[in-house]
Amino acid sequence: MKALITGNEAVSIAVKLARVEVIATYPITPQTNISEKLSLYCSRGEMDADFIKVESEHSAMATLVGAASTGVRTFTATSSQGLALMHELLHWASGARLPIVMANVNRALGAPWNIWCDHSDSLSQRDTGWLQFYCESCQEVLDTVLIAFRVAETVSTPAMVMLDGFILSHTAEPVDIPEQEMVDKFLPRQKPLAPIDPKDPHTLHAVTGPDYFMEFKEKQYEAARRAEQAAREVSVEFAKIFGRNYPLTEGFMCDDAETVIVAAGTSAGTCRYVVRKLREQGRKVGLMRVRTFRPFPFEEVNSLLAAAKRVAVLDQAVSPGSEGVLFQEVKASLYESAGGRPAVYGFVSGLGGRDIVPEYIEEMIEKVENSGKEKLDRVNWLGLKK
Amino acid sequence: MVTTEQAVKQPVTPEEYKSGLKPVWCPGCGDYGVLNALCQVYHRLGLKPEETMIFSGIGCSSRITGYLKSYGFNSVHGRALPIAMGAKLARPKLNVIAAGGDGDAFSIGIGHFPHACRRNIDMTYIVMDNHIYGLTKGQLSPTSPHDMLTTTSKFGSIETPINPILLAIGCQATFVARAFSGNIKHMVDVITKGIEHRGFSFIQVLSPCVTFIGKDQFLIIKNLLHYLEDDPDYDPSHRTSAFHVADEKDRISVGVIYQKKKPTYMDQLEILRQNAASKKKKKLADLVEIFRP
Numbered sequence: 001m002k003a004l005i006t007g008n009e010a011v012s013i014a015v016k017l018a019r020v021e022v023i024a025t026y027p028i029t030p031q032t033n034i035s036e037k038l039s040l041y042c043s044r045g046e047m048d049a050d051f052i053k054v055e056s057e058h059s060a061m062a063t064l065v066g067a068a069s070t071g072v073r074t075f076t077a078t079s080s081q082g083l084a085l086m087h088e089l090l091h092w093a094s095g096a097r098l099p100i101v102m103a104n105v106n107r108a109l110g111a112p113w114n115i116w117c118d119h120s121d122s123l124s125q126r127d128t129g130w131l132q133f134y135c136e137s138c139q140e141v142l143d144t145v146l147i148a149f150r151v152a153e154t155v156s157t158p159a160m161v162m163l164d165g166f167i168l169s170h171t172a173e174p175v176d177i178p179e180q181e182m183v184d185k186f187l188p189r190q191k192p193l194a195p196i197d198p199k200d201p202h203t204l205h206a207v208t209g210p211d212y213f214m215e216f217k218e219k220q221y222e223a224a225r226r227a228e229q230a231a232r233e234v235s236v237e238f239a240k241i242f243g244r245n246y247p248l249t250e251g252f253m254c255d256d257a258e259t260v261i262v263a264a265g266t267s268a269g270t271c272r273y274v275v276r277k278l279r280e281q282g283r284k285v286g287l288m289r290v291r292t293f294r295p296f297p298f299e300e301v302n303s304l305l306a307a308a309k310r311v312a313v314l315d316q317a318v319s320p321g322s323e324g325v326l327f328q329e330v331k332a333s334l335y336e337s338a339g340g341r342p343a344v345y346g347f348v349s350g351l352g353g354r355d356i357v358p359e360y361i362e363e364m365i366e367k368v369e370n371s372g373k374e375k376l377d378r379v380n381w382l383g384l385k386k
Numbered sequence: 387m388v389t390t391e392q393a394v395k396q397p398v399t400p401e402e403y404k405s406g407l408k409p410v411w412c413p414g415c416g417d418y419g420v421l422n423a424l425c426q427v428y429h430r431l432g433l434k435p436e437e438t439m440i441f442s443g444i445g446c447s448s449r450i451t452g453y454l455k456s457y458g459f460n461s462v463h464g465r466a467l468p469i470a471m472g473a474k475l476a477r478p479k480l481n482v483i484a485a486g487g488d489g490d491a492f493s494i495g496i497g498h499f500p501h502a503c504r505r506n507i508d509m510t511y512i513v514m515d516n517h518i519y520g521l522t523k524g525q526l527s528p529t530s531p532h533d534m535l536t537t538t539s540k541f542g543s544i545e546t547p548i549n550p551i552l553l554a555i556g557c558q559a560t561f562v563a564r565a566f567s568g569n570i571k572h573m574v575d576v577i578t579k580g581i582e583h584r585g586f587s588f589i590q591v592l593s594p595c596v597t598f599i600g601k602d603q604f605l606i607i608k609n610l611l612h613y614l615e616d617d618p619d620y621d622p623s624h625r626t627s628a629f630h631v632a633d634e635k636d637r638i639s640v641g642v643i644y645q646k647k648k649p650t651y652m653d654q655l656e657i658l659r660q661n662a663a664s665k666k667k668k669k670l671a672d673l674v675e676i677f678r679p
Contacts, residue, residue: 026493026494027519027522027525027538028522029521029522032522032523032525035525035538036525036537036538039537039538039539039540040540043539043540043541044540051538053525053526053538053539055493055494055496055528056464056493056494057494081444081462081463085463085494110462113460
């Protein structure tokens with residue numbers, strides 16, 4: 001069935017289709033209508049789930065840590081400051097190996113206050129042990145929530161699905177809504193790693209000394225790395241059932257490209273438009289969209305970028321004192337590449353909802369290909385007011 | 387160098403205490419009353435803008451910091467109290483006011499409230515309580531009445547609301563009062579007393595949300611009001627009476643509900659410092675003697 005729905009509605013519908021059992025949320029713009037929709041589904045009896053509007057995001061994640069420990073499917077949604085407030089429990093959820101799924105509607109972090117989109121909220125949680133998927137369309141949002149549950153439960157690791165605030169969360173697009181029966185087939189109940197069992201009581205997460213702590217962390221690390229292969233396999237299966245394919249990274253006109261743009265989220269759409277336009281002028285440009293950021297798809301990134309002469313990374317988050325976040329990761333990945341070693345340049349734009357317009361992308365390509373390449377810095381700002 | 391005296395012109399009318407920014411509140415919002423009352427309080431007390439700082443968190447009411455001509459700090463959701471506390475500790479002579487809504491105070495930020503009450507730092511906390519999350523468009527708040535219909539409780543709330551006044555008295559606050567944003571004159575008196583009180587003052591202002599609850603709120607609250615000042619027998623220093631007033635179901639008492647004189651945190655800190663200074667410093671040789679087996 002096709003429906004005209006927003007990204008936030010796509011999340012809510014996916015959560016309903018996934019037959020989630022416990023939902024705990026706290027309102028925050030631009031996430032709030034996910035909470036509202038899910039509350040409605042639960043109170044109307046359209047979902048057989050417990051919905052609780054808790055007193056903070058920290059409590060929301062804590063509630064899900066408790067719920068998921070019993071082995072049920074859990075979900076929350078948040079944005080920006082809410083995700084930052086969850087930080088302590090994000091580590092706990094991944095360390096406890098709980099496959100909680102969360103939608104994070106990307107929004108800038110203050111100060112100063114800002115409610116619009118950038119990727120600083122989720123990218124600053126990159127080391128919390130959560131899988132991270134970045135979406136470009138409302139259809140992809142719906143599908144990725146389902147994929148996230150499957151991958152998270154396969155490797156017993158929590159996952160967050162990112163959608164750009166307002167650009168996707170509040171914009172309606174035609175979305176194909178899968179049949180419940182097919183979703184049930186795609187998302188069977190998997191056996192939780194270590195659920196609470198009244199017949200075999202244990203204390204969970206008690207203090208673990210230097211003699212065993214590292215072993216726990218190594219297992220957690222291996223699980224998150226295993227997610228890379230799991231995500232590939234789940235994508236193949238998803239495509240078989242639903243006919244839509246989601247590789248870890250998406251290459252667009254990369255084959256013979258001399259300059260490749262790297263982007264994540266909806267800005268990739270603008271980049272694709274520019275790539276097409278420049279291709280018509282005979283320029284050899286391409287785009288790589290990073291869809292899965294954790295696990296980081298080293299293999300795909302290296303094979304898509306190895307043949308390029310230069311790479312321009314478009315970041316919507318910057319690590320003060322260092323560089324753009326995506327830029328760091330792409331550069332690090334290419335260092336171990338067996339193929340070519342293209343020159344990599346970092347650009348930052350679209351912070352706090354500043355529109356990323358085609359002119360910025362063209363300016364970026366112009367800078368790495370021709371004029372002023374020597375003047376490029378570690379971080380090159382696009383669209384900054386003089 | 388320009389001194390603050392030269393830089394800031396002292397307002398001569400209540401209106402001049404406004405920053406000039408146009409509030410983003412809906413027409414008819416109770417928070418306009420609180421803004422107007424605060425301007426009158428500032429005027430009555432002759433507060434200097436450069437010696438006054440107002441802190442808020444997140445929510446409709448937390449926008450108030452931008453609308454007043456004093457220092458303002460629009461902080462993180464729920465964190466107005468600890469940030470205000472930090473400023474007061476660093477600059478004890480500042481007039482420190484914290485302001486915000488029921489979500490900020492009693493949901494995400496509730497962890498700070500009991501500690502602010504019991505520490506008794508000399509500052510004033512005004513909570514504009516509208517029983518709903520207005521900024522995110524009408525979700526259940528911690529003070530929403532049982533059964534209330536909101537966008538996250540479509541068939542009525544099943545939760546028991548927090549009673550802020552009971553909470554404040556229970557947590558040993560030394561000044562606890564309630565006002566109604568529909569009666570500015572009375573609110574000005576109550577807030578003035580709160581700022582004049584030495585110690586932590588908590589004022590709950592019933593400030594209706596006309597958009598997500600309804601315009602009739604003003605009339606409903608008005609008809610239930612009971613002015614404690616009109617009751618000659620009421621003694622706000624009597625804690626048990628205050629608990630009774632806070633627990634009323636048939637009427638809404640406004641005015642100073644509880645007030646107690648108690649040394650502030652800074653008073654006690656000073657005593658502590660003097661005591662510590664008067665004690666003889668131990669020499670290393672003395673310490674060795676103490677720990678000699």
